[in-house]
Amino acid sequence: MVISPALRLNGGGGGGVKWIRRMQETAALVGGILALIQPNLFDNGVQALKKLYESGHIVHGSTEELRSILEMWTSPFTALSVISNRITPPHRDCKSGRTWMDILVALGNYEEGYAQFPSLGIQVDYQPGTVLGVTSRVVPHAAECFGDRACIAFYMRENVWNKLAMGETTWYNIQDLLDQGRQEEENNVYI
Numbered sequence: 275m276v277i278s279p280a281l282r283l284n285g286g287g288g289g290g291v292k293w294i295r296r297m298q299e300t301a302a303l304v305g306g307i308l309a310l311i312q313p314n315l316f317d318n319g320v321q322a323l324k325k326l327y328e329s330g331h332i333v334h335g336s337t338e339e340l341r342s343i344l345e346m347w348t349s350p351f352t353a354l355s356v357i358s359n360r361i362t363p364p365h366r367d368c369k370s371g372r373t374w375m376d377i378l379v380a381l382g383n384y385e386e387g388y389a390q391f392p393s394l395g396i397q398v399d400y401q402p403g404t405v406l407g408v409t410s411r412v413v414p415h416a417a418e419c420f421g422d423r424a425c426i427a428f429y430m431r432e433n434v435w436n437k438l439a440m441g442e443t444t445w446y447n448i449q450d451l452l453d454q455g456r457q458e459e460e461n462n463v464y465i
Contacts, residue, residue: 294346301349304377304405304428308350311407312375318443319350319430325438326352332437351377351428352435358424362417364392367410369431373445374411376429380404384421391415 294301309316326333327344353369370376380387382402389400393414400406400417408415410429417425 291343291346294343298346298348300379301347301351301354301428304379305348305350307377307405307407308375308428312443315374315430315443316350318440319352322352322430322435322438322440323347323350325440326434329438349428351430353429353431355427355429356424357427359422361419362415362425364390364414364416366412366414367427367429369433370409370411370429371432371435371443372409372411373443374409374430375407376410376427378406378408378410378417379426379428380406380417380419380423381426382419382421382423384419384423387417387419387421387423389415389417 305316305319308319323344327341333340367376378389380400380402384402387400387402387404388397389404389406390397391408391413398404398406400419402423410427
């Protein structure tokens with residue numbers, strides 16, 4: 275594993291680091307959404323980043339540089355991609371886990387955007403400000419928006435997960451939600 279060249283503190287020009295700093299609040303909000311829709315993935319994502327921080331030697335490059343970046347990183351996700359002004363045909367994303375939710379954030383200045391999930395027969399409005407959670411390795415998805423558009427895709431990289439020996443994160447289902455509610459009632463903890 276290596277630090278992304280855009281994030282390198284020495285020689286990276288600092289553009290990626292500036293962007294991370296500007297995105298801290300948004301990334302934390304997206305993490306909060308993940309905590310609601312797949313809490314076990316959120317918890318494991320936070321643990322993976324802590325483990326990466328503690329064992330920075332597994333990443334080629336400076337351990338201190340990695341730690342400096344992780345101290346700014348407010349998302350439980352291990353990766354993100356920015357898609358700009360592009361229609362995305364139906365596809366699956368192969369870098370994420372099969373049971374993991376990715377979060378897509380639509381940005382820009384456009385109207386009449388939509389996201390499609392062909393295998394499910396679903397099409398939804400996908401206007402600027404829309405946030406979608408999708409198991410993008412399993413569910414084919416597409417987006418079409420006309421105008422100035424960007425999408426930030428937050429996801430976990432399975433290869434990072436495996437390198438850190440994080441184990442499996444499973445689907446979050448209604449029984450998990452009921453169990454969590456029961457535990458919170460017993461502990462008088464409410465969200």
